[in-house]
Amino acid sequence: MAVYTEVTDEALAAFLEEYPIGGLVAFRGIAEGVENSNFQLRTTTGDFILTLYEKRVDPADLPWFLGLMEHLAAHGITCPRPVAGRDGQALRTLCRRPAAITTFLPGVWPRVVRTEHCAPLGNALARFHLAGAGYAPTRHNALDPSGWPPLMERCRPDANSVAPGLAAELDAAQTRILAAWPHDLPRGHIHADLFPDNVFFLDGKVSGLIDFYFAATDLLAYDLAVCLNAWCFEPDFEFNVTRARAMCRAYEAVRPLSPAERDALPVLCQGAALRFALTRLYDWIHTPPGALVTRKDPMEYVHRLRFHLQAGSPGAYGL
């Protein structure tokens, strides 16, 4: 669930006074999302989302995230647009947490992915990559390959209790992936977490991208690899190459991959699978039972990782 902080009506009323968006009409917690507290907010002028940034988000990164969203929205990407207060500032404080109001986006995220979702997604991802080009500030991706070994260190003592032999399997995968990782591919701003619950659809088209709080400056094709992981596996972890082909073709119709990017796709997919396996494993080990957050099974990404490790070439992805 996604409400960690409850906002009193008095605090909310005082907070809204700082914005030129009218009076409060309704305020409900949103179930989706695991990092921050999100509320659907209605005022006399329209609908908005109020986000309170919880401890997983570094407050120092928030101006970069909000600036990116503002830039993307101004360049044709339907994403939440930060709403400035009367003083021109979008980033404020509520209940002792950084907080921001953003615009409301229509659409529905797909609870079950179908092939028809994958081309619109590939198209939207490529447009996002092109639109991000004019946003000058950069942000290091804390979960790029340099971030995996320290995470692995903190998981290793308990990894085998999750699955026998898991520590050695992940160690071997990490060594192999780090050795093959490309460093000279085109870079730009990536979403880095474009899972189905972060993509709204309406009438078969992408109506919005949300949740930019893992966004960073990194290899553009890595973002596609994240999406291949998140959108193209069946529930039994069989890879659906039809979806992958639809996604990649639609991506390339907007932003063609270079030969080096294509060649790197298998290792980028391996890296993306390892990244999510490691963060889920970390959370699995370190989240106390009974915590408010539902732990996600790290093995879902170990299965994906195994597929990518045996996928020898870009052909495995329909390219």
Place this chain on the structure above:
Amino acid sequence: MAVYTEVTDEALAAFLEEYPIGGLVAFRGIAEGVENSNFQLRTTTGDFILTLYEKRVDPADLPWFLGLMEHLAAHGITCPRPVAGRDGQALRTLCRRPAAITTFLPGVWPRVVRTEHCAPLGNALARFHLAGAGYAPTRHNALDPSGWPPLMERCRPDANSVAPGLAAELDAAQTRILAAWPHDLPRGHIHADLFPDNVFFLDGKVSGLIDFYFAATDLLAYDLAVCLNAWCFEPDFEFNVTRARAMCRAYEAVRPLSPAERDALPVLCQGAALRFALTRLYDWIHTPPGALVTRKDPMEYVHRLRFHLQAGSPGAYGL
């Protein structure tokens, strides 16, 4: 959190075809609520709530609940109004669960109760009691005094592990309360669960009552006793008689209590505290750690129960 069942976009689209309420615009899970899955639904004609009834609600009771809401809405109570499908039916099936669409209500539930909330609440409760009078079907309150002993039986083996001596304390309280329980007070339809998260406020007035899935036909004054428990204690479990007085006076301005109801208020409050202590204790003992539902501390209601057991007279409640 309050989304136990995920609805695919295909299932949702097919479901909405059965209603004359326009096309889908947005669909988000709602964080509030613990019994059912609730979604905020926007169509081209407006905003609605979609509820999927999960296993705690007996499907056989749903027509009674929806009928009560329809009746109340038609008699001046702002509560969710069931929306009928093209076939005239409000109760349907979605994802193999009973499901209904109801109207959206503006307002914000108070995360922190203040005295100013209590008079509007008392007023709304009394109006609800009067408006319910014309709804002929009745529903037995499964959590009335006849429901406590079986619940107590199932909690007794583990109660002392929650707090030393708790089993004996609750046994003694139950015996005392059952012996003093009134049976000839005015009866009607009660909400039975009118906690702050079920009451929306807007501009200092009650803008909506929600969540009627514990409603039943029982002693009207017992409903007031539930509210005195839910709204009139400080976080340290000190009773706030100013709030209680404001609530009762506002209630009585609409529906005066009979002398017998006033005299019974202490035992009704004891019974209400015991009812919530027992159900919370049951959930505490029987909810596995790591479950999606956040367990609520039963001791919060044991503390309240202790207050009510020593409150000798209606004067303790400001009457």
